[in-house]
Amino acid sequence: MDLDAATFIDEIAARLLDHVQAKDRPGRLSPSASLASMRRTLDLGLPLEGFGTDSVLDDLDTYLANSVKTNRPEFMNPLWGGLSLPALAGEIIAAATNNSMYTYELSPVATLIEQTLIKRMNELVGFSDGFGTFTTGGSNGNMLGMLCAREKHLPGSTKTGFDGRNMAVFVSAEAHYSVLMSSNVIGIGHQNIIKVACDEHGRMRPDRLMEELEFARQEGLVPLCIVATAGTTVRGAFDPIDELADIAHREGLWLHVDAAWGGACVFSTTHASLMAGVEKADSVCWDAHKMMSVPLMCSVFLIKEPEVLRRLCDHVSVAHYLFHSEAALDDLGRYSLQCARRNDALKLWIEWRVRGDAGWATMVDQHMADADHLQASINEHPSLEMMSERMWTNVCFRYTNPEAEDLNKLNAEIRHRLIQEGSFMVSRSNIGEDVILRMVLVNQNVTRSSLKRFLDRVVHHGDEICRGLPAEA
Numbered sequence: 108m109d110l111d112a113a114t115f116i117d118e119i120a121a122r123l124l125d126h127v128q129a130k131d132r133p134g135r136l137s138p139s140a141s142l143a144s145m146r147r148t149l150d151l152g153l154p155l156e157g158f159g160t161d162s163v164l165d166d167l168d169t170y171l172a173n174s175v176k177t178n179r180p181e182f183m184n185p186l187w188g189g190l191s192l193p194a195l196a197g198e199i200i201a202a203a204t205n206n207s208m209y210t211y212e213l214s215p216v217a218t219l220i221e222q223t224l225i226k227r228m229n230e231l232v233g234f235s236d237g238f239g240t241f242t243t244g245g246s247n248g249n250m251l252g253m254l255c256a257r258e259k260h261l262p263g264s265t266k267t268g269f270d271g272r273n274m275a276v277f278v279s280a281e282a283h284y285s286v287l288m289s290s291n292v293i294g295i296g297h298q299n300i301i302k303v304a305c306d307e308h309g310r311m312r313p314d315r316l317m318e319e320l321e322f323a324r325q326e327g328l329v330p331l332c333i334v335a336t337a338g339t340t341v342r343g344a345f346d347p348i349d350e351l352a353d354i355a356h357r358e359g360l361w362l363h364v365d366a367a368w369g370g371a372c373v374f375s376t377t378h379a380s381l382m383a384g385v386e387k388a389d390s391v392c393w394d395a396h397k398m399m400s401v402p403l404m405c406s407v408f409l410i411k412e413p414e415v416l417r418r419l420c421d422h423v424s425v426a427h428y429l430f431h432s433e434a435a436l437d438d439l440g441r442y443s444l445q446c447a448r449r450n451d452a453l454k455l456w457i458e459w460r461v462r463g464d465a466g467w468a469t470m471v472d473q474h475m476a477d478a479d480h481l482q483a484s485i486n487e488h489p490s491l492e493m494m495s496e497r498m499w500t501n502v503c504f505r506y507t508n509p510e511a512e513d514l515n516k517l518n519a520e521i522r523h524r525l526i527q528e529g530s531f532m533v534s535r536s537n538i539g540e541d542v543i544l545r546m547v548l549v550n551q552n553v554t555r556s557s558l559k560r561f562l563d564r565v566v567h568h569g570d571e572i573c574r575g576l577p578a579e580a
């Protein structure tokens with residue numbers, strides 16, 4: 108029997124409510140079943156004859172029961188987490204209205220909303236006449252930055268193609284791996300991504316950049332662009348953008364800033380200086396699905412000189428079935444590499460209307476205060492040690508014990524046990540040769556008491572492993 112629309116939506120709403128409220132109930136963070144046993148036991152097959160809408164509720168229950176609860180305070184693994192209700196509402200309505208962002212004709216109010224956000228985010232990074240587009244994430248934002256650098260350096264290369272084998276892009280040694288992916292896509296190749304050495308805190312060293320530029324030229328390479336990182340993935344380090352911008356200008360290079368993780372610092376009067384000089388850059392990518400806690404995906408690419416992005420995305424008049432308007436700025440498909448594009452702007456706009464700039468600033472300051480608190484707790488504990496200086500909300504630390512033979516194995520095992528028991532999820536990363544636990548403050552459901560429980564659990568497992576005790580069943 109098919110459910111009527113009202114009952115169906117009520118049933119879905121009940122599940123949503125339960126999911127939201129479950130964040131405060133005791134229970135596992137991730138399913139206990141292994142992937143192999145899920146593969147064996149869950150009925151996920153696609154039927155020849157459909158089951159009808161009756162199956163939907165059961166299928167959704169199965170899905171919810173076997174998913175990681177990313178809205179719980181114990182979820183602190185990636186650079187995103189938590190669940191904000193206004194943004195969730197925007198996401199649901201965006202899916203329901205199913206507009207595509209290529210023309211204003213098909214997405215009138217969504218176009219205005221996206222333009223409003225792009226304009227405001229440009230103002231915040233100091234691009235007074237900037238433009239941009241929503242992308243599928245920071246990785247593609249970085250790729251757009253590199254493509255715009257190519258189009259600027261070789262005008263028309265969008266049409267003629269180019270040989271990238273002698274081009275070089277300069278990034279911090281701790282930059283995100285998406286720059287490698289982009290180098291492949293744009294035809295430069297991994298080997299021409301030059302990784303510039305960092306200082307002891309993980310920031311790109313301008314003096315080493317100068318050396319690498321000179322060396323690359325001696326080798327016959329043509330420098331194309333510098334990618335600075337504002338908030339590195341592991342340590343949360345901010346490259347010295349102001350100095351890097353001066354070098355880029357002097358050397359005639361494009362400066363792209365990967366602010367996927369750290370972009371939100373611009374809201375905070377206390378922390379905006381982390382990105383000092385960003386207004387001198389040429390392009391910026393900024394993920395709202397990270398620090399701004401909007402559901403995945405929500406990411407913007409911002410550019411100071413809109414004309415370069417327009418040239419890059421120019422498809423002449425091939426798409427006569429879509430683009431009729433002369434008002435190019437209003438048909439956002441002229442500024443995107445995508446054709447159909449989902450409306451990622453609505454959820455961010457709804458959330459921003461609720462919080463205002465002031466609310467974002469409070470959020471950033473609160474996460475930083477919580478990270479300070481966590482760092483202080485680590486410093487006070489005899490069995491814990493910080494593994495890197497903190498600039499952002501990344502807290503890189505490890506458990507330590509004089510009796511431990513191999514701290515790397517020990518910390519990897521601690522993380523494994525946390526996941527096995529379903530209590531906490533935290534990232535395992537490397538700094539140099541050391542395995543560390545990287546906790547990030549980004550999930551707004553995290554509290555001081557959940558942070559304390561987390562450290563207690565890390566120490567509990569560390570002590571047990573050192574005493575030779577097996578993981579609890």
Ligand SMILES: Cc1ncc(COP(=O)(O)O)c(C=O)c1O
Nearest residue numbers: 244245246283338339340367368
């Ligand atoms: C510094 C940095 N840049 C870019 C990215 C890629 O962003 P996305 O996952 O949105 O593609 C990440 C992802 O964590 C990141 O940490």
